Amino acid sequence: MRERPTLPLFTAPALRRRWPLVAVVSVGVLAGGAAVPAAAGDDSGGGSGSDASTTVEPFGTAPDGTPVERWTLANGDMTIRVLTYGGVIQTLEVPDQHGEVDNVVLGFADVAGYASDADPYFGSLIGRYGNRIAGGQFELDGTTYQLPLNDGPNTLHGGPVGFDDQVWTATPVGDEDVAALRLELVSPAGDQGFPGTLSTAVTYTLDDERRLSVHYEATTDAPTVVNLTQHTYWNLSGEGTGTINDHHLRIDASAYTPVDETLIPTGEIAPVEGTPFDFRESTAIGERIRESDQQLLYGQGYDHNWVLDRDDDGARPGSDAEDPLEEAAELHDPESGRTLTIWTTEPGLQFYSGNFLDGTIVGTSGRTYRQGDGLALETQHFPDSPNQPGFPSTELRPGEVYDSTTVFELGD
Template sequence: MKVSEAIIGQAHGKDVVAYTLTNPNGISLTAMTYGASITELLMPDKNGKVDNVILAMDSLDDYVTHRPYYGATIGRIAGRITKGAFDLDGTTHQLVVNEGVNQLHGGPDGLDTHVWDAEVEASADEASIHFTTTDADGANGYPGTLSVKVSYTLTAENEWKVTYRATTDQPTLFNPTNHVYFNLSGDINQPILQHNLQLNSAAFAELGESNMPTGALLPTEGTPFDFRNEGKLAVAAEGSHPQTRKVAGFDHPFLLQHDEGKPDAILSDAESGRTVKMYTDQDSVVIYMHNAAIDKYTVAGNPVIQYAGITLETQALPDAINQEGFGDIVLRPDEVYTAETIYKFEVQQ
């Protein structure tokens, strides 16, 4: 395994370092200390052509200025918190809101805006970047000083492993994710609508006002949300279901049914032959399809088209603290939060 590093600029008065891990099969992963963000994932297609298969900004300044969450570590809480408020142990906490009256992706100064510390280790079989940061008591309105470690490991078996570890000195909330966008064609000017998805999920969370979960889990059967058998993503953009029409595609949490040894999701592109198999220990995956075009910044020198990429954001169900039956995202001082998601890359001829 090969490892390299380079200083790519500064943010918040600190050097931002990008680390590149490369395995013997021609797959390489680059991630930077700003936001513990993955910025490049190179892999060959069925003809041996190597492309970046994730969305990435053209400069560090673009990440800082526009904050698109591309490839970033999201926290303390992924997704939205209703009215930016929650009750914990009899105390109501008002968070700093940054999307209307709600909080999105941890607030205005979430973990994706930190310049993380990093260490690298490597062996013949794998290489890892270990990112660490501390989120102060009161940051974005959350109680407790939170210590977080996120590790990215690239293996000789073409796996990208994302592992989380966190502790706190006061009861708080923690529900992180990685916000990587895949476009397996390797061409961000080609939409992902012809990608195929297989998803081990029989239920999805309904979205209501301001795209907040209503608390209802709806069956996928008979809807565009049913990917238990492989199907094309175009169904979300072209269908007439009120939930897909609401957001012009998917921006929905899917409840996962874990089958031991089987992928929780498989994303593939027949033209390039590239496939990503996802395995996670988390309850759900939020799938978002970059449902709107963006022209205020560029990716690979071009404005970003609608449906330029798709996220597979593994996490507990969003807004769980305010939705009965959505799971427990409270982290207490005597606990250690751990989670893992693995993306395995394959090429089909």
């Protein structure tokens, strides 16, 4: 197991208490656009800092005419491009074991792709509630809330107009050592049926150790439920190169949450031992994906939440843990030699094996995406938690702060 990373986080001290949740990724992408002076920030980042830069350029408009920006964060041999539309990580480039640089995430070449009904949440920030809520309904403090349905009988990823379809406000907050971008969004009370006005900030921080930190913060003026995540699709061989079935995956989880035919958890926390869901040892994704297991049939592959083996309580609201960042998973591509290691403060990890990519989507490289051409590893609280009293709570109340981090580190 690798040493737990220590990352500079550009956040106000008042927002570093409850809900500790963080995400980090290592990247490399071609920089472009006009240079933007970095805001003053934490100077504790590693490395010489001589290569850290943040630039911005116009990138079309949202469907309502709002201008969209594309920000490029670069540091050493890593670069990512981030859109203010949906907070999307559009490209993420990093060298392989031979020094060849590739984009290793799936996406679209323009805003229209991300705004279309065909978008499977490529690279997006997900909110207010990542994953599914059964029947689009939950009860909180004696009041029942009905959300719009957008996934059969359920609500998925916050509803039909979630955070992935909003234009976020971006502010550069890096320094000479790290490239960092803070994205902010205010979701008014009643947005997609959720109670409370939710103020959300997400900071992407790129250091020179091939790590990208995604740090989530949120506050509310009324009781509500929150489950934020990042929905990047990975292919460590390179975007558009084909299947990820030969990638090897390890998930540090002894249990998972089985689902019904609509992919809603049954409430059971089941052991992975003896099932196709046992990734405690690194295993090729395609090795068991075609087994006649009912859970695989429901999802047409993997589309489930793993219950991570954590030393703490899973960073529930009110947790006193100061730094509960723990290793959750490792993805390795034998062909390129790239390895993606994920640390998180979250109690769960949704592994989705790209089952519903069907060859109708054209990606950033001009190639089409077919089933299994990318996978998502979404750190999160569990699906349907508002209706599952046995799951870690996703309730957030006035005076509390949702504070979450996940780390994706790319090595070769």
